[in-house]
Amino acid sequence: MRIIIDAQNIDYLEILKRPCELNIGLREQVSAIISKVKADGDKALKEFTSKFDRVELDTIEVDLKALNDSKKHVETELGLAIEVASKNIEQFHAAQRIQEIEVNTMPGVTCKLLYRPLNRVGLYIPGGTAPLISTALMLGVPARVAGCNELIVCTPPPINPAILYACSLINARVFCVGGAQAIAAMAFGTESIPRVDKIFGPGNSFVTEAKMQVAAMGVPIDIPAGPSELLVVADESANPTFIAADLLSQAEHGTDSQVVLISTSQTIIDNTLNELKSQLTKLPRKEIAQESLKNSAAIKVDSIKRALEISNGYAPEHLILAVNDASRHVDQVMNAGSIFLGSYTPESVGDYASGTNHTLPTSGFARNWSGVSLNSFTKTITVQEVDKKGIASIGQTVIALAEAEQLNAHANAVKVRLNQLKKNQK
Amino acid sequence: MRIIIDAQNIDYLEILKRPCELNIGLREQVSAIISKVKADGDKALKEFTSKFDRVELDTIEVDLKALNDSKKHVETELGLAIEVASKNIEQFHAAQRIQEIEVNTMPGVTCKLLYRPLNRVGLYIPGGTAPLISTALMLGVPARVAGCNELIVCTPPPINPAILYACSLINARVFCVGGAQAIAAMAFGTESIPRVDKIFGPGNSFVTEAKMQVAAMGVPIDIPAGPSELLVVADESANPTFIAADLLSQAEHGTDSQVVLISTSQTIIDNTLNELKSQLTKLPRKEIAQESLKNSAAIKVDSIKRALEISNGYAPEHLILAVNDASRHVDQVMNAGSIFLGSYTPESVGDYASGTNHTLPTSGFARNWSGVSLNSFTKTITVQEVDKKGIASIGQTVIALAEAEQLNAHANAVKVRLNQLKKNQK
Known part of the structure; x- marks a missing residue:
């Protein structure tokens, strides 16, 4: 982690440049996958699943029985956690329902703004070693609150029972397909997978590229994805053990994650760096975290105001304000995906269970994109009567x-x- | 105009397919323009303006004096109309401001949803023979209501004084550049034109393609554009003179416009077709309207319910409900950009002055996209405090x-x- 003493002439856009993978040929590969799925439908999906996931699919859709039985295969404590998180997410998104608006702009001229749920939405849940249960909840629960008719989940094999259980709670149809081919299938439809109205969800570089390509063809997507990040603003009242734990919770995501600490206190910076070293050794994913700490920086500033100026320029996905009376600084935050106030609000509560959505703009997109909210699952219609x-x-x-x-x-x-x-x- | 008698097995998606221009090589041409603007900045803008608009630019930005003096060159009646329209648009969009949301999801866990205006937005106003004054108002007024800091307008030379006057009302900086090069300049910035956070506005196929290409690079845009359309649902109470005038007001837009009439009354269909013939002869843009009527259809149905079923499948940009007690049918409309209720609500009031936004999803995008609203100029930030x-x-x-x-x-x-x-x- 680099240590920087703030000065007005520092180009933070350059210093805090997000690490990014260059994948030569990705665009062409993804474009070829999309074309093949458009042309050959299910046949193409089965071929790609055989090639990339080394699984031969008979049927692409997971049958209802497997969904209904999924709860049995989930440990009680995890099942309970899924239910608590669901409930909180539901509560926060239900509060986002807004009244229809009606205005008389002139005598005899009435204008209204109405809301309608999207009919059918596509939710992508990445595969890999760990089941991203929280992604299913963060996308599926708001879709249900919005009143979407049909939820289509695509996720690559093998599908973890906890994912199936989360999908059963959101009453989704689940299809065992991953990668760019899943995005293409949801965007254009195949014999098995119906065409959706909007595509949500994270994924690897293939999935992300496929989402951008179908978006350029007019299929709405949630947000463009990039490497994810955390910025912590800390004053002398902050707890270095907590800050270090928060920085590591972001750093363990992937080697292209980035974490930034900005503090008015050199002591807090020094103690946090020491804590980082000692906590790092105990982490199962320490190699990843260590690597992403190399992309990271600690910045010593003179004031919280200056810290927030730098933060607004950086536009972090996650912003922790570990400062005294944190809420009074919120008005100065212009660009951030989600803000975590005070010492007892780790980023991980928002990732899983506070109720806010964890699908947030990364990579500086917090400058001009919103995270997923109830609104992401609705569209508006205006009405006028003269x-x-x-x-x-x-x-x-x-x-x-x-x-x-x-x-x-x-x-x-x-x-x-x-x-x-x-x-x-x- | 084709006349169709409804039957359950009719494939309306096929019959009412939107006309679309195929422009071979467009993608490559636009991609080359974007790359050149990214590389050469203002120099590229001047070269393209010389090549496409046959104008040699000294400075790209319109000076403040020209903006301030613009009112003098606008006729009084038009000036007044611009002010009335502005006021109505402002009123309807100001009513869309929503309260921040705060919820306790669990004891000691508080979640909030906050709104922030986009900092700098780019508004594209197409050139051509007629000045699209209304576009400047429909994009600029809501941006001001939302609280955006800076409005950047790009429009090709020569710029009509009425456009300058509208831009002075919305307090925009105006740049004399059009086409794909203008979109590239706003997306990535040049020496003269600052990079914007989101790009709005209609345009020709080059502009539209450029918007989709920059969107695929992560720059947000308002909505994908396509040929525009009107669908009228009429019962026996409707006035064929009014319907014909409405259909023609859409048909005059361009040869790729499409209009659809669905009626429960054969008499209304017949009389409207007669009216179309007689009104058409008097129109300055009759060649265009005549051409787009060829893409159009009148459909005889048995019920308003069935008419709305077909309309929801078509997802029109504009939907006129010229039926008795029109407002009671609104709940059944799932897919439409904007709805016009009753016989005295022509589409053109929404295009110009009722207060609703005329930037609407065309080409079937009303299925899954929203028109421009106050929300289009804001982003959300979530907050949690534990x-x-x-x-x-x-x-x-x-x-x-x-x-x-x-x-x-x-x-x-x-x-x-x-x-x-x-x-x-x-």
């Missing part, structure tokens, strides 16, 4: 603008109505 | 899930805090 009085008051405005834009049929649609009103008056 | 009581109640849930996901440092970030609490108790 009565005779209304058309009389708004008519000339529409005619003047339409004629200036040389769209005379637009003006005419108003004129035929104003003419009718004149006739009625006679 | 106190000592909170970590005690949520801790085991986080530990169980983190350990199941084999992320032990995540579990450890909770454990160090629970250990501290135990120490404190001793």
